[in-house]
Amino acid sequence: MGETTGRVLVVDDDVTVRDVVRRYLELAGHEVELVGDGESALHRFAEREPDLVVLDLMLPGVDGLEVCRRLRVRSAVPVVMLTALGEEEDRIAGLQLGADDYVTKPFSPRELALRVTSVLRRSRVAATRSSSVLEDGGLRVDVGARSAWLDGRELSLTTREFDLLVFFLTHRGTAFSRGELLSRVWGWEFGDQSTVTVHVRRLREKVEVDSARPVRIATVWGVGYRYDGGA
Numbered sequence: 001m002g003e004t005t006g007r008v009l010v011v012d013d014d015v016t017v018r019d020v021v022r023r024y025l026e027l028a029g030h031e032v033e034l035v036g037d038g039e040s041a042l043h044r045f046a047e048r049e050p051d052l053v054v055l056d057l058m059l060p061g062v063d064g065l066e067v068c069r070r071l072r073v074r075s076a077v078p079v080v081m082l083t084a085l086g087e088e089e090d091r092i093a094g095l096q097l098g099a100d101d102y103v104t105k106p107f108s109p110r111e112l113a114l115r116v117t118s119v120l121r122r123s124r125v126a127a128t129r130s131s132s133v134l135e136d137g138g139l140r141v142d143v144g145a146r147s148a149w150l151d152g153r154e155l156s157l158t159t160r161e162f163d164l165l166v167f168f169l170t171h172r173g174t175a176f177s178r179g180e181l182l183s184r185v186w187g188w189e190f191g192d193q194s195t196v197t198v199h200v201r202r203l204r205e206k207v208e209v210d211s212a213r214p215v216r217i218a219t220v221w222g223v224g225y226r227y228d229g230g231a
Helices: 015-027 038-047 064-074 088-097 109-128 159-169 178-186 194-207
Strands: 007-011 031-035 052-056 079-084 101-105 133-136 139-142 147-150 175-177 217-220 224-227
Touching (some): 015 052, 038 052, 064 088, 088 194, 109 159, 139 159, 159 178
Parallel strands (some): 007 052, 052 079, 079 101
Antiparallel strands (some): 133 139, 139 147, 217 224
């Protein structure tokens, strides 16, 4: 597999949706496996971890949010959610659980394929383009190994959380709006900016001593966020 293609596990209980998604992902060069429920997704994941999961949130039995939660316990594999139009609470809940991206139903299968390719490319290019180690007090980030440690404890970061942290560390002292972060970290020229808010909140919970009183990632009122570093 190249740096923009990979093995994708598609989880959706709608046979038609699964078939359309499979065809578009295969046209983009991905190897695709299909399952129709949460239990099957967890079983297949345990047998052979894919490079990315496309996960519908509305599943019979074990729902998509619970699947995402269980995946995050064992892996940082990228997850792209499929959410129903208007289900903002579910979308935000999925992002809080560690999903990397989302597409809203009804969706363009071509857009989904582009999102999958983008997430894979960013996770792989970021891992290979630099072997630098970034440090901020007790925070240590190995860019090449895509690992982060705080006071000797390894952090469990999703693909987007890691990319966001590296971006902040390499742009210390500069304030960025949520739109700028969406463009430069996610690669989106448009989209729901609450995605950035959720990821910043989750990242603060992992790198701040007190996420309610952040020291490293400051809120710049009327602008967005700025990385100031640890005290």
